[in-house]
Amino acid sequence: MAVRLLARTLRGLEDVAAREIAQRGLGRVTHSRHREVWFTADHADARLLDLRTIDDLFLLAAVIDGVGHTRANLVRFTEAARASDLGELLRQRDHLRAGSATTGVDVAASFLGKRNYNRFDIEDAIGAEAARATGLPYHSRRGGDAPPDGTLSFRVTVEGARAALALRVGERPLHRRSYKLASTPGTLHPPLAAAMALLADVRPTDSVLDPCCGTGTILIEAAELAPRARLIGMDHDPRALAAATANAAQMATVATWSCGDAGRLPVVTGQIDRVVSNPPWDRQVPARGALSNRPNRLYREIRRVLSADGRGVLLLHEVEQQVAAVKSAGLRVRHVHPLSLFGAHPSIVVLTS
Numbered sequence: 001m002a003v004r005l006l007a008r009t010l011r012g013l014e015d016v017a018a019r020e021i022a023q024r025g026l027g028r029v030t031h032s033r034h035r036e037v038w039f040t041a042d043h044a045d046a047r048l049l050d051l052r053t054i055d056d057l058f059l060l061a062a063v064i065d066g067v068g069h070t071r072a073n074l075v076r077f078t079e080a081a082r083a084s085d086l087g088e089l090l091r092q093r094d095h096l097r098a099g100s101a102t103t104g105v106d107v108a109a110s111f112l113g114k115r116n117y118n119r120f121d122i123e124d125a126i127g128a129e130a131a132r133a134t135g136l137p138y139h140s141r142r143g144g145d146a147p148p149d150g151t152l153s154f155r156v157t158v159e160g161a162r163a164a165l166a167l168r169v170g171e172r173p174l175h176r177r178s179y180k181l182a183s184t185p186g187t188l189h190p191p192l193a194a195a196m197a198l199l200a201d202v203r204p205t206d207s208v209l210d211p212c213c214g215t216g217t218i219l220i221e222a223a224e225l226a227p228r229a230r231l232i233g234m235d236h237d238p239r240a241l242a243a244a245t246a247n248a249a250q251m252a253t254v255a256t257w258s259c260g261d262a263g264r265l266p267v268v269t270g271q272i273d274r275v276v277s278n279p280p281w282d283r284q285v286p287a288r289g290a291l292s293n294r295p296n297r298l299y300r301e302i303r304r305v306l307s308a309d310g311r312g313v314l315l316l317h318e319v320e321q322q323v324a325a326v327k328s329a330g331l332r333v334r335h336v337h338p339l340s341l342f343g344a345h346p347s348i349v350v351l352t353s
């Protein structure tokens with residue numbers, strides 16, 4: 001039986017997530033909207049839980065059209081919860097994941113624009129009905145308490161007059177990676193790292209370099225998308241390399257990790273197919289070594305080590321200024337993908353040699 005799904009993404013990654021879903025043959029995208037990709041799969045394929053560029057995955061329970069701004073509309077959420085086929089949703093969810101602990105029901109809601117009700121009003125309107133239908137206790141978020149583990153977790157999103165009610169597939173959000181045991185400041189959100197690896201279009205036997213690899217997130221995610229690629233991680237900080245080594249071991253990722261200065265890369269000219277990195281340009285992580293007073297050396301080094309058909313994917317803040325520096329190093333800028341990332345607005349910049 002066809003399954004209707006809703007993937008949540010970072011703002012700006014909707015198209016990349018849609019591309020991953022299509023490329024991996026995991027479904028047909030019907031449409032995208034703010035931080036969401038809606039799609040249909042022929043059946044509840046467990047590989048859906050391996051989608052890497054999305055933040056989380058939900059089974060679509062109901063679409064509510066004509067949702068207005070007044071409190072009178074709250075009843076529409078309760079009615080939608082009552083009308084949805086919860087039994088079928090739970091069957092599909094059980095099919096997709098191992099284990100089905102159900103300690104209760106919780107609901108998280110978000111909306112765009114002004115309304116005469118708040119997110120907790122929507123959550124309670126649905127939570128009480130879902131608790132009645134399942135016979136499980138409802139854990140309201142109104143008091144600020146996080147729900148316990150093992151709940152049936154519903155998500156409601158409202159954009160304009162259209163609301164979606166959906167049920168989380170996994171036990172926890174998919175963006176939480178079990179491999180990420182070791183962390184350092186500035187470490188990358190894993191679905192964003194995966195999106196950068198996807199945009200790098202890594203071919204099976206490519207060499208992929210992250211010259212400022214930190215805890216290794218980008219290369220670990222790249223390995224999941226291109227398992228045969230030759231992965232090379234470098235960083236100025238030995239503690240970051242220790243973290244990268246520990247994280248990669250969790251996933252059995254095969255990569256070489258070594259100390260190096262991204263302003264003087266110990267790499268032969270023209271030998272690298274893909275460079276994917278988030279350089280230390282933001283306030284969280286200072287540039288060290290040769291980059292500390294000459295940051296543009298990074299772009300010149302990327303230009304030098306990339307092969308003739310090489311490609312780079314960088315996460316850059318203050319993008320106009322950085323793109324000018326990228327171009328003056330002789331690199332070509334192909335695409336700029338603006339993002340919204342926890343209150344910051346960096347861009348993914350795709351460049352070629």
Ligand SMILES: C[S@@+](CC[C@H](N)C(=O)[O-])C[C@H]1O[C@@H](n2cnc3c(N)ncnc32)[C@H](O)[C@@H]1O
Binds near residue numbers: 211216240261
């Ligand atoms: C924003 S962090 C990268 C985070 C990484 N993508 C992750 O997910 O953990 C930038 C990294 O650049 C490193 N760095 C700073 N100066 C460097 C240099 N000259 N050469 C190489 N790495 C450098 C820092 O040690 C830091 O680990």
